[in-house]
Amino acid sequence: MTQAEVAKELGVSESSIRLYELGKRQPNDEVLGRIAEAVGVDPHAFIEIETGSVRDVLEILFRLEDACGLVPLEDGRLDVNRMSEHAPKLVAAIEKWSEMRRRLDEGEITGSDYEAWKSRVG
Secondary structure, eight states, X not given: OOHHHHHHHHTSXXXXXXXXXXXXXXXXXXXXXXXXHHHXXXXXXXXXXXXXXXXXXXXXXXXXHHHHOEEEOTTSOEEEOTTSTTHHHHHHHHHHHHHHHHHHHTTSSOHHHHHHHHHHOO
């Protein structure tokens, strides 16, 4: 969608959408949700997650441990505690991710297709 189309869908000015895209203005949660709905993505796709350090990444992994049963293994790999409440959804999502990654690696889809898929996951 163009900025004009998104603006029309939301009933806001095109310049507002442009400022959001440029990072010069931040939409509130309600507007962000409406934008996500208009363009067909999960609102979480718009959230920047800092991963500039190992500590940042570990913080994300700790949250996944609490939320979905992600657990570290002694050899440095990660696994999912299948007894965790949200484990089935996480396992299914990881399996789909693996499939999409395989398709990318084998040239079945382009990098743009892969990035588009990641932005729609939710």
